[in-house]
Amino acid sequence: MDASFKAAREVGRPFNSVLIANRGEIAVRIERACKELGLRPILVASEADKAGAATPSEGGSLSIGPSAPARSYLNQAAILLAARVTGAEAIHPGYGFLSENADFAEAVERAGLVFVGPPASSIRTMGDKIAAKRAMMAAGVPCVPGPGEPLPEDVDAVPAIAEAIGYPVIVKAAGGGGGRGMRVVRDSADITDAVAITREEARRAFGRPELYLEKFLEHPRHVEFQILCDNHGNAVWVGHRDCSVQRRHQKVVEEAPAPGIAPELAQRIGERCAEACRQIGYRGVGTFEFLYERGEFYFIEMNTRLQVEHPVTEATAGVDLVHEQLRAAQGEVLDTTRFCGEARGHAFECRINAEDPVTFIAAPGRISYVRFPSGPGIRVDTHVSAGYQVSPYYDSLIAKLIVHAPTRDEAIRRMQVALSEARIEGISTNLPLHERIFADPDFVRGCVDIHHLEKRLREEAGVQA
Amino acid sequence: MSRRDRATSASAIGDFSDPALISTLTAWLGASGASELEISTKDGRALKIVLNPGASPVDVREAAPDVTAPRPEGRVLKAPLAGVFRDRHPGAPNVSSLAGEGTSLEPGAVAGFVEIGPILLPVIAREAAVVAKVHARAGELIGYGDPILTMEHAQ
Numbered sequence: 001m002d003a004s005f006k007a008a009r010e011v012g013r014p015f016n017s018v019l020i021a022n023r024g025e026i027a028v029r030i031e032r033a034c035k036e037l038g039l040r041p042i043l044v045a046s047e048a049d050k051a052g053a054a055t056p057s058e059g060g061s062l063s064i065g066p067s068a069p070a071r072s073y074l075n076q077a078a079i080l081l082a083a084r085v086t087g088a089e090a091i092h093p094g095y096g097f098l099s100e101n102a103d104f105a106e107a108v109e110r111a112g113l114v115f116v117g118p119p120a121s122s123i124r125t126m127g128d129k130i131a132a133k134r135a136m137m138a139a140g141v142p143c144v145p146g147p148g149e150p151l152p153e154d155v156d157a158v159p160a161i162a163e164a165i166g167y168p169v170i171v172k173a174a175g176g177g178g179g180r181g182m183r184v185v186r187d188s189a190d191i192t193d194a195v196a197i198t199r200e201e202a203r204r205a206f207g208r209p210e211l212y213l214e215k216f217l218e219h220p221r222h223v224e225f226q227i228l229c230d231n232h233g234n235a236v237w238v239g240h241r242d243c244s245v246q247r248r249h250q251k252v253v254e255e256a257p258a259p260g261i262a263p264e265l266a267q268r269i270g271e272r273c274a275e276a277c278r279q280i281g282y283r284g285v286g287t288f289e290f291l292y293e294r295g296e297f298y299f300i301e302m303n304t305r306l307q308v309e310h311p312v313t314e315a316t317a318g319v320d321l322v323h324e325q326l327r328a329a330q331g332e333v334l335d336t337t338r339f340c341g342e343a344r345g346h347a348f349e350c351r352i353n354a355e356d357p358v359t360f361i362a363a364p365g366r367i368s369y370v371r372f373p374s375g376p377g378i379r380v381d382t383h384v385s386a387g388y389q390v391s392p393y394y395d396s397l398i399a400k401l402i403v404h405a406p407t408r409d410e411a412i413r414r415m416q417v418a419l420s421e422a423r424i425e426g427i428s429t430n431l432p433l434h435e436r437i438f439a440d441p442d443f444v445r446g447c448v449d450i451h452h453l454e455k456r457l458r459e460e461a462g463v464q465a
Numbered sequence: 466m467s468r469r470d471r472a473t474s475a476s477a478i479g480d481f482s483d484p485a486l487i488s489t490l491t492a493w494l495g496a497s498g499a500s501e502l503e504i505s506t507k508d509g510r511a512l513k514i515v516l517n518p519g520a521s522p523v524d525v526r527e528a529a530p531d532v533t534a535p536r537p538e539g540r541v542l543k544a545p546l547a548g549v550f551r552d553r554h555p556g557a558p559n560v561s562s563l564a565g566e567g568t569s570l571e572p573g574a575v576a577g578f579v580e581i582g583p584i585l586l587p588v589i590a591r592e593a594a595v596v597a598k599v600h601a602r603a604g605e606l607i608g609y610g611d612p613i614l615t616m617e618h619a620q
Contacts, residue, residue: 062606063610066609066610
């Protein structure tokens with residue numbers, strides 16, 4: 001690699017065209033941002049997405065492979081070749097798929113293209129839970145109690161470590177995520193078996209057996225901080241979100257700001273996150289995820305990409321995060337004085353999935369009729385329209401309904417009305433679940449923990465039985 | 466006949482000559498049945514990589530879409546990956562089109578190429594056939610699975 005190219009990679013480089021290596025609503029979202037910045041968006045699609053489009057013009061411009069993600073949206077070579085043949089100068093990975101793949105980020109840069117995201121080194125560090133925790137501790141970001149290093153291979157040494165942390169503890173695979181590769185242990189009699197079983201699961205599922213041990217929090221909320229960085233050492237936190245309404249570790253409803261967080265505490269944590277980004281040489285957007293319990297934050301992981309729920313921060317922070325991503329990738333200097341971390345109003349997002357609202361089984365099929373709400377303070381991010389075929393190959397997310405209002409109470413009312421106006425026919429969706437969530441007195445009151453939705457669903461199932 | 470991917474040019478944006486990138490590309494192309502890959506470097510040297518020694522030619526139809534969609538009548542050769550369709554070898558611009566309508570093709574005959582920057586993938590007829598219709602225009606950007614030719618069995 002010659003010196004001038006290396007220097008260009010380190011500070012970013014202007015580009016005029018962006019290949020969007022993703023699908024669905026986020027591809028549409030990024031396409032729009034590119035157009036607003038005068039950049040040429042290049043859409044790619046798998047065969048299923050090409051065939052499922054309601055009209056040929058909505059099917060993406062270039063088919064890159066078969067329907068299976070491994071042969072299309074996860075196929076690095078196919079995407080690099082598509083970039084080559086279309087003349088793309090940059091690649092935006094969106095979220096999911098290759099967005100947090102350090103090898104792909106490196107391959108993009110090696111091909112002479114700009115990766116719209118952080119450097120591969122940052123992705124690699126934050127993708128390893130142990131390395132990430134160590135980096136966060138070094139930056140003064142509060143972490144869940146537990147050693148910032150892997151458990152020793154000698155299982156007999158583990159009980160003493162667990163005793164030092166205090167039960168209950170949670171055993172986690174260093175390479176795991178999304179709720180996989182973890183086990184809660186409440187009693188010292190179970191710790192050695194739990195470690196042995198989780199280590200074997202980790203070896204099989206993630207290809208690496210390293211585990212770590214942390215304090216298990218009983219009733220935490222999920223609160224995360226949005227960070228924005230340029231390639232010149234500037235980093236700023238632009239707001240926080242509450243994503244505690246989850247089912248099987250999948251977020252269902254998100255809101256910004258997270259209710260009930262003292263501004264001084266948020267400022268302190270947000271600034272620590274920004275400092276961590278400066279220390280690891282981060283670029284673009286990133287999210288620090290925390291568990292929050294009894295007024296304390298505990299870092300769990302960093303997502304080195306755009307989040308699904310980014311619109312609630314855009315609404316309350318007055319920022320277009322995709323614009324900022326693209327500007328950072330082009331080497332522009334971030335004006336941190338535009339951001340103070342203070343939210344303007346309150347925003348909610350409902351993830352609308354093509355799934356049975358009771359069993360949550362994915363419900364692919366053709367949409368016969370769709371009507372989304374509109375009006376002041378309402379935003380819908382979607383790729384579907386009447387006639388669209390929801391594919392069984394991919395995530396069931398078909399739309400995000402976002403509302404923004406001056407206060408949380410007004411935003412709840414706005415979402416309730418918006419949900420009542422939404423109509424999607426031909427397939428099942430989780431719209432009825434969202435209506436129930438926004439009618440739940442505990443949710444309306446605010447500050448529910450990450451177990452609340454599943455507990456409520458179990459109660460409802462019990463009543464029906 | 467071995468399948469041959471040939472580097473033809475270097476681009477202002479990446480010449481695909483980085484060893485790690487070549488590794489990624491050859492792994493994928495090798496998995497899809499390509500047997501050789503040639504890459505021209507900026508200084509004019511040619512790098513030849515044998516991917517699958519002794520591999521038989523790939524039937525392009527095997528890489529066909531796994532989604533049922535309306536298809537033209539007859540046997541359709543489809544693009545094995547996204548690229549620019551060439552109806553003749555870029556290095557021989559003065560020869561006639563390899564597979565115009567009515568052309569008889571023998572098994573293993575090259576009916577055209579898909580060009581992706583420095584990589585050239587041949588589109589190969591597997592059986593004796595007559596070209597009934599040409600769907601892709603020379604110089605046109607085509608996607609994976611797009612129809613290139615419809616062929617009918619030779620009488």
